[in-house]
Amino acid sequence: MVRNMEASLHFYTEKLGFTKTIDWTPRGKIEWCWLEREGVSLMLQEPRSMEKFDKIGPVGNGVSICYQCHDALALYQEFREKGVEINEPFVGNNMWVVAFTDPDGYKLDFESPTNVPEETTYGTWIMQQTV
Numbered sequence: 249m250v251r252n253m254e255a256s257l258h259f260y261t262e263k264l265g266f267t268k269t270i271d272w273t274p275r276g277k278i279e280w281c282w283l284e285r286e287g288v289s290l291m292l293q294e295p296r297s298m299e300k301f302d303k304i305g306p307v308g309n310g311v312s313i314c315y316q317c318h319d320a321l322a323l324y325q326e327f328r329e330k331g332v333e334i335n336e337p338f339v340g341n342n343m344w345v346v347a348f349t350d351p352d353g354y355k356l357d358f359e360s361p362t363n364v365p366e367e368t369t370y371g372t373w374i375m376q377q378t379v
């Protein structure tokens with residue numbers, strides 16, 4: 249569930265590179281859609297009544313969506329170039345973790361396998377590569 253379909257669509261398509269493949273517009277406005285990127289599918293839905301939506305509180309609190317990908321660091325660079333505010337990547341569970349939130353507060357993690365030591369930060373790793 250998203251609070252503002254237009255804002256969420258902009259974020260996921262323009263900043264994260266997803267493509268809208270299906271939408272549902274029963275009242276001339278997108279209320280539901282299907283997005284895809286490199287084999288990953290995601291659905292967004294805006295509630296018909298914001299009054300009901302507001303009663304459930306912040307929708308993204310406590311929710312993490314983890315995407316396993318081939319190169320999280322390449323996505324980190326791509327997303328930053330498009331203006332996404334991202335925490336510094338780090339290694340956790342043998343994965344590079346690129347983490348940030350979407351407009352509704354959902355935590356998004358893009359992760360890819362690595363043999364870099366646990367808890368290494370991107371900045372530290374880059375410095376080690378240039379030495």
